[in-house]
Amino acid sequence: MxxxxxxxxxxxxxxxxxxxxxxxxxxxxxxxxxxxxxxxxxxxxxxxxxxxxxxxxxxxxxxxxxxxxxxxxWNEQEVEQARIQNSGEYTGIGASVQTKDHKITIIEPYKGYPADKAGLKAGDEIIKIGNVDLSQFENDAGELLKGSAGTSVQLTFKRQGKTKTTQLKRESVELHAVPYSKLI
Structure with a gap:
């Protein structure tokens, strides 16, 4: 039933x-x-x-x-940016930067990486990457700093009103979330 x-x-x-x-x-x-x-x-x-x-x-x-x-x-670029931020690895000049109003400002050059070796300091304003004048560049200029390890890039930057130029060789950069130290 x-x-x-x-x-x-x-x-x-x-x-x-x-x-x-x-x-x-x-x-x-x-x-x-x-x-x-x-x-x-x-x-x-x-x-x-x-x-x-x-x-x-x-x-x-x-x-x-x-x-x-x-x-x-998230589009492709945002996915790649999240991957870099989560893994802590990318290939570039080895500096934290801020892009605003067609300008790139160095926030922090990472110790021992190309930006640090070239003498870039926090507050330096990058105005030209290679032959690209950033005042005329419409896209994310920070992407121009990234590239294959071993490739060179010429940067023109302003520091305290003076314009300087330097040549950097991009490297693979590995970032650690928290610096580690130990007391013996």
């Missing part, structure tokens, strides 16, 4: 759950198709030049902001 009741109930539950799943899948597919068509039209026919990557970042960020303030999207 119980089998006669349980079997139809199970069949109804399976039918209802698969039907709602198919309905959700159809709705998602329809919305993605609408978005894709709109995205293509904007990129091909918009009156001004568009950057597809920026449009996609904006669309994803707006969609997630509508959910809650805790769900965020």
């Amino acid at each position: 119980k089998k006669r009741i349980i079997l139809p109930i199970t069949a109804v539950v399976i039918f209802l759950t698969t039907t709602s799943y198919k309905s959700d899948f159809f709705e998602i597919a329809k919305q993605i198709e609408i978005f894709t068509t709109l995205f293509k039209e904007i990129n091909m026919n918009y009156v001004d030049e568009t950057n597809p990557a920026d449009l996609m970042d904006t669309a994803i960020t707006a969609m997630l902001a509508d959910l809650d303030p805790y769900t965020v999207y």
